[in-house]
Amino acid sequence: MxxxxxxxxxxxxxxxxxxxxxxxxxxxxxxxxxxxxxxxEPLEATDFFGDRRSARPLVAGTVAQGHLQLDDHLYLGIEEEDGNYRQAQTYPFEITAEDLDRGQEMYNIHCSVCHGKSGHGNGMVVQRGYKTAPSYHRDALRKAPPGYFYAVILNGFNEMQPYAHQVPVEDRWRIVAYIKTLQRSQFAQEEDLETIQQFMDQVPPTPSSEHSATEHTNEH
Ligand code: HEC
Missing domain, CATH: 1.20.5 (Single alpha-helices involved in coiled-coils or other helix-helix interfaces)
Structure with missing residues (x-):
């Protein structure tokens, strides 16, 4: 044991x-x-490929799903005429009153801080010392086609940065349409006044104006 x-x-x-x-x-x-x-592993070298990169670049011309942008008018703001490209003279889709409302909203958010709400170029950022934004009511810009404004939003312009990352494609066109409306507002013709009057006649009185009207009668 x-x-x-x-x-x-x-x-x-x-x-x-x-x-x-x-x-x-x-x-x-x-x-x-x-x-x-x-x-x-990420960025690891390899002897298999001549450039020794194990992570291979995308094959040229690769397009991610849902990112095929064939429509030059819509995406680039250019159109073809007799084999030549020029800035689009028209909009890629019909602009409705809702589009203009949306354009106004987007313009006030993204552009008015420099260009001013009426487009004279005296927005708050400019008043605080940023480079003066050009007035949209200058002749050259009044004559510029929609495609020109689209290109500025897409690519920027000298000191102005591009706004393509912040503003989706359709909204860019709505902003352009709204700028064109601002331009028209500063150079109204007599027939515009008639159109405005017709428009105003159709608009029902707003609750606030009704309210002030009753207040007014009460005073008497
Ligand atoms: C941070 C200020 C700022 C904002 C925001 C801004 N811009 Fe500008 N923009 C400028 C300045 C400054 C210039 C002049 C740039 C230069 O000439 O160096 C300019 C130039 C332009 C021009 C070209 C004018 C010409 O002379 O041909 C257009 C068009 C324009 N802006 C449109 C827009 C639109 C549309 C937006 C909104 C999506 C916008 N900008 C937002 C500051 C701004």
């Missing part, structure tokens, strides 16, 4: 040792194999 007892402890250590090498050894190997499976 005493002999067995003295041998027990070494047996135990021996057994445990076997367990670790036989049991955990292969297990560890499997996990390592998954960890080290053949793959390239």
């Amino acid at each position: 005493t002999l067995l007892k003295t041998f027990r402890l070494p047996y135990l250590f021996f057994g445990l040792g076997l367990l670790f090498t036989a049991g955990c050894g292969p297990l560890f190997d499997i996990r390592k194999a998954m960890y080290d499976q053949p793959k390239y």
